[in-house]
Amino acid sequence: xxxxxxxxxxxxxxxxxxxxxxxxxxxxxxxVERALSESAGYYSLKKLLALISPAxxxxxxxxxxxxxxxxxxxFGRTIRLYAPLYLSSYCINSCRYCGFNRINECERTRLTxxxxxxxxxxxxxxxxxxILLVSSEDREFINTDYLAELAGKLREKFSSVxxxxxxxxxxxxxxxxxxxxxxxxxxxxxxxxxxxxYYHPAGPKSDYDSRxxxxxxxxxxGMREVGLGVLLGLTDWRVEILAIAEHAxxxxxxxxxxxVSFSFPRLRPASDVNDxxxxxxxxxxxxxQMIMAMRLCFADAGxxxxxxxxxxxxxxxxxxxxTRISAGSRTSPGGYSGRTNAVEQFEIDDNxxxxxxxxxxxxxxxxxxxxxxxxxxxxxx
Amino acid sequence: MIIFSTARxxxxxxxxxxxxxxxxxxxxxxGKFASPQIMADALEKSGTEIVTVALRxxxxxxxxxxxxxxxxxxxYLLLANTSGARDADEAVRLSKLARAATGINxxxxxxxxxxxxxxxxxxxTLKAAEILVKDDFVVLPYxxxxxxxxxxxxxxxxxxxxxxxxxxxxxxxxxTRSALEIIIEQANVPVVVDAxxxxxxxxxxxxxxxxxxxxxxxxxxxxxxxxxxxxxxxLAVRAGRMAYTCGPAARSKRASxxxxxxxxxxxxxxxxx
Numbered sequence: 311x312x313x314x315x316x317x318x319x320x321x322x323x324x325x326x327x328x329x330x331x332x333x334x335x336x337x338x339x340x341x342v343e344r345a346l347s348e349s350a351g352y353y354s355l356k357k358l359l360a361l362i363s364p365a366x367x368x369x370x371x372x373x374x375x376x377x378x379x380x381x382x383x384x385f386g387r388t389i390r391l392y393a394p395l396y397l398s399s400y401c402i403n404s405c406r407y408c409g410f411n412r413i414n415e416c417e418r419t420r421l422t423x424x425x426x427x428x429x430x431x432x433x434x435x436x437x438x439x440x441i442l443l444v445s446s447e448d449r450e451f452i453n454t455d456y457l458a459e460l461a462g463k464l465r466e467k468f469s470s471v472x473x474x475x476x477x478x479x480x481x482x483x484x485x486x487x488x489x490x491x492x493x494x495x496x497x498x499x500x501x502x503x504x505x506x507x508y509y510h511p512a513g514p515k516s517d518y519d520s521r522x523x524x525x526x527x528x529x530x531x532g533m534r535e536v537g538l539g540v541l542l543g544l545t546d547w548r549v550e551i552l553a554i555a556e557h558a559x560x561x562x563x564x565x566x567x568x569x570v571s572f573s574f575p576r577l578r579p580a581s582d583v584n585d586x587x588x589x590x591x592x593x594x595x596x597x598x599q600m601i602m603a604m605r606l607c608f609a610d611a612g613x614x615x616x617x618x619x620x621x622x623x624x625x626x627x628x629x630x631x632x633t634r635i636s637a638g639s640r641t642s643p644g645g646y647s648g649r650t651n652a653v654e655q656f657e658i659d660d661n662x663x664x665x666x667x668x669x670x671x672x673x674x675x676x677x678x679x680x681x682x683x684x685x686x687x688x689x690x691x
Numbered sequence: 692m693i694i695f696s697t698a699r700x701x702x703x704x705x706x707x708x709x710x711x712x713x714x715x716x717x718x719x720x721x722g723k724f725a726s727p728q729i730m731a732d733a734l735e736k737s738g739t740e741i742v743t744v745a746l747r748x749x750x751x752x753x754x755x756x757x758x759x760x761x762x763x764x765x766x767y768l769l770l771a772n773t774s775g776a777r778d779a780d781e782a783v784r785l786s787k788l789a790r791a792a793t794g795i796n797x798x799x800x801x802x803x804x805x806x807x808x809x810x811x812x813x814x815x816t817l818k819a820a821e822i823l824v825k826d827d828f829v830v831l832p833y834x835x836x837x838x839x840x841x842x843x844x845x846x847x848x849x850x851x852x853x854x855x856x857x858x859x860x861x862x863x864x865x866x867t868r869s870a871l872e873i874i875i876e877q878a879n880v881p882v883v884v885d886a887x888x889x890x891x892x893x894x895x896x897x898x899x900x901x902x903x904x905x906x907x908x909x910x911x912x913x914x915x916x917x918x919x920x921x922x923x924x925x926l927a928v929r930a931g932r933m934a935y936t937c938g939p940a941a942r943s944k945r946a947s948x949x950x951x952x953x954x955x956x957x958x959x960x961x962x963x964x
Binding site for chain 1: 722723724725726727746747748749750775776777781784785788804805806807808860861862909912913
């Protein structure tokens, strides 16, 4: 069977925007209307191409209506809430857009398992039962033993524990799954090989192919949730969205028991990172367009939005296809207890408390869902 | 065929599951509602007596869980479902957890390894049903509209079978109608048509072909006015049931005044000369 490297290469989706820009320009209003008239929720590259094209920008209201209807049908009037828990900011990578970049001279910190449990308890007190453990590439300290031990302790209070850390091996994911971690988010950041090389000049993460193949290992290890994402702002977003959709479609067909979700992180200001150097920043209109287009192509995929985005925008986007959002996030280790001056991975833009976000969700006619999983699925107790 | 002559007869046309008389043939799911209050109103208006709850969604061990506390257990039988279970082991584990927490030994068995269409796994469902029945559970299994599987589950001792009308949450109606008709014809346990009923007319259709009950969730929860839609489903289920019990007139594609193929036989039954 051919793998995702071949699929992307054959379609020219790892080779920059030149080939595709012309095709996007050729999409007509007819093509968009045809895509909108097809059964909502099913994927084809051609359909997605039409929905994220410049021509589709004239159809955003139609797309919004359809995306909203489909999301309510599949997920109900609900929005899931989760909280990230940062474990370490020590990193051996040098990603040019990240505040934890190893060449960034800043105060760093890492939490012991006990400290992490303490932070998590603050999140449990806020009502969270869905927690995402986040770490930079600090393998020496945040290793699988650490994560397995922490997951075991968190199981008392959290119905769902997932991770967003450096990439691991299939064996490592299997061990973490057995320890009760059921989801892994791993962003490719960019599917463009050249851009990838530029933005990840050194460290283990600089290997494009091993990064690209990592979600195969995650799903093969049995993980229920596989989170994909591109960092919006590194290259032309339209081509990145085609690539991530192809990646997801490939994973869905091959690992049919794992649920794929998508995140839409836009570049944010971070320590020693100036976003003015990025030429491809994505506006609100296009962010909404890609979210709605992905919903119309993947009826049941999780669509995730973090506190990178501002409150007002988040309030609108949860009606257009988003199913899961974070709230009250702190992006530095120890940030919830406030006992740190350590650097943040990025600045957050929605500073409301979880309770305020939940109230906003209710006010919009949706139910904030704190629990959508049960530890009994993974752990015998 | 059941023929009723009075309203009292209709009232006594009760659904019986595992020896328990159930006053309503509409079961209602609790997912996808915008708030516990909206859900509670819809349950009330639906007239249902059995309410399903996804174990993954509630904190079954916590009485103050916002959804659980909105379900009046004096009015409704709480039927926990194992939605999200990938295999028999997980479904059995979740069932035991629910029984330990609630004291209720009824379980809606769902083994749905595919996270997108949530289609039931026949092999693992049968395996889990066998284990749970032996462990004194009253098992109501969610299945594809597969007549052989329905018989095997019945043989294993399940209290009902719950075949789907179309993929869950799809609101497509009775896409599996011919298979449902076979299941209904052959069943010795109540057949509850579950999943895919998007409109009251779909529910009525299921009842008209002889289903003993239906389960509806998305069509109510995702409606603009969930409690009114619940009331509409209540009426449709009753109408469909009444129609079924009345012995509907046969349908024909054309009028049947003449007999083009058998007219030569004449009126009298005698040998031709």
